[in-house]
Amino acid sequence: MKLYKAFIAFLVFGLLFVSCKSKEVGGDAATSAAKDESVREYKIGIQKEQTKNRFPCDTISLKEYILNNYDPGTYLVEFDKTYTYSIPKPAVIYFRDTTDYILAVIAKSKPTERHIETKNVVGYESSFINLDSTKLGTAFFWLTLFECNDGTFKRIWEAEVPMHGGFNRMTIKLWKPKNIKYVELNYEDGIISGHRNYNYFMIDGWRNPPHLMETYEGIVHKRTLANVNNDKFPDYYEYRFTSGQYLDSLAQIRILDSIPFYWSTRRQLYITDKNPRWFRKY
Numbered sequence: 193m194k195l196y197k198a199f200i201a202f203l204v205f206g207l208l209f210v211s212c213k214s215k216e217v218g219g220d221a222a223t224s225a226a227k228d229e230s231v232r233e234y235k236i237g238i239q240k241e242q243t244k245n246r247f248p249c250d251t252i253s254l255k256e257y258i259l260n261n262y263d264p265g266t267y268l269v270e271f272d273k274t275y276t277y278s279i280p281k282p283a284v285i286y287f288r289d290t291t292d293y294i295l296a297v298i299a300k301s302k303p304t305e306r307h308i309e310t311k312n313v314v315g316y317e318s319s320f321i322n323l324d325s326t327k328l329g330t331a332f333f334w335l336t337l338f339e340c341n342d343g344t345f346k347r348i349w350e351a352e353v354p355m356h357g358g359f360n361r362m363t364i365k366l367w368k369p370k371n372i373k374y375v376e377l378n379y380e381d382g383i384i385s386g387h388r389n390y391n392y393f394m395i396d397g398w399r400n401p402p403h404l405m406e407t408y409e410g411i412v413h414k415r416t417l418a419n420v421n422n423d424k425f426p427d428y429y430e431y432r433f434t435s436g437q438y439l440d441s442l443a444q445i446r447i448l449d450s451i452p453f454y455w456s457t458r459r460q461l462y463i464t465d466k467n468p469r470w471f472r473k474y
Contacts, residue, residue, distance in 0.1 A: 225264035228307055232259055249294060249340035251282045257345045258298065265301030265308065269333070272315045272360045272380075280314070283362055289398055292340040295375060297362055298350070302330035312357070319358030319382045331356050335377060335392055335402075349401045353390050354474070355379050360387070367393065367426055369419040374426075375402070386410030390474075391417070393426055403455075404474040405462075412445060418452065425455035428462070 236259070239252050246252070255268050270280040283297035301307045308329035312318055321328065333353035339346040358379040365376050374393040381388050386409045392402035405426045407415045412433040420427035429450040453462040453472060462472040 225307070229259060229264065248343035249292070249338070249345060251284055253343075254284065254294065254296060254338070254345065255282075262298075263300065263303070265303075265329075267299050267308070267310050269297040269299050269310055269359055270314060271362070283359070285362060285364060287364065293348075293398060294338040294340060294345075295362065295364070296336050296338065297353075297359065297377065298334045298336050299331040300334065302332065305329045314357075314359045316358065316380045316382055319380045321357030323383070333359065333377075335362075335375060335390075337398065348399055351392055351402055351404065353377060353379075354406075355388065355390065358382070358388075365391075367417070370424055370426075372424070372426075373398075381408070381410065384408065384410030384413045386413060391426070395424055405455075406474050414447070420452045420454040423455070425457075427452065427454040429453075 232255075236252060236256055239255075240246075243250075243252060251268075258266055258268055269283045271283050273280050285295040287293055287295070299308060299310060299313055306327060306329045308331045312328045313321065313331040313333075321331075333355060334350045335353060336350040337348040339348055358381055360378040360380050363376045363378070364373060366373055372393055372395065374391050377390045377392070379388045379390065388406060388408040391405050391407060393405065394400075395403045403425060405417075405428065407417055407428060409415075414431040414433075415428050416431075418427045418429050420429075429452055431447050432449045432451065434444065434446045434448055451464055451466055451470075453464045453470075455461075456463045459471070462474065464470050
């Protein structure tokens with residue numbers, strides 16, 4: 193009997209020891225800024241050794257700049273994978289417009305939570321992160337414009353993205369009615385069974401903070417880019433769909449109406465003439 197009790201006590205002690213060690217290792221890995229930075233420095237060092245064709249302000253240099261100049265838990269995001277086994281590419285666009293610019297999508301971890309992992313904020317599955325209770329951390333996305341001058345980064349502006357997960361791609365486009373360039377950030381959104389585009393319009397050129405306007409499309413959600421009042425700011429149509437009994441069948445879902453919203457420079461909001469109480473921030 194004594195031998196049996198001793199065996200049980202030894203077994204319980206062993207389980208507790210393993211559990212504590214596991215929590216210790218897992219907890220440190222999830223919360224230690226020093227360990228996170230050490231791992232990132234190591235990875236950057238490997239990339240430096242393996243990359244033969246380097247150039248001023250390249251992606252490796254940008255990762256290093258973010259590591260050294262931003263708060264802990266800040267990362268350069270990657271585009272979603274094109275194919276299952278393809279290698280994801282960093283979310284950066286290099287271009288020239290009077291000078292050398294770099295557009296980058298950067299994710300910052302919420303200070304009061306564990307550091308995010310970039311794989312958890314990119315792609316369709318991560319678009320449900322607002323419903324997730326697994327404490328993966330909260331990501332705040334920022335579209336950032338850098339200038340490269342003699343191999344040195346200069347941050348021109350950064351604009352916050354009102355989405356925590358589901359990042360897919362970034363594209364520079366042209367709004368033809370006013371010949372204004374804008375940056376489209378595409379996010380997958382499983383909650384609406386569709387996608388959201390956060391469009392940053394360069395109303396006053398590249399060096400001034402952009403104007404944000406959102407478009408989206410889902411099963412019963414839709415908003416499209418438009419030119420409603422013919423000023424320099426982009427506008428949109430927001431669509432209303434059938435409801436009630438029609439939602440029992442996707443084949444019966446129809447668009448009932450489209451509501452034009454335009455930017456009010458006085459109120460700094462999107463408004464519509466259909467109802468003075470309807471307004472949107474972007």
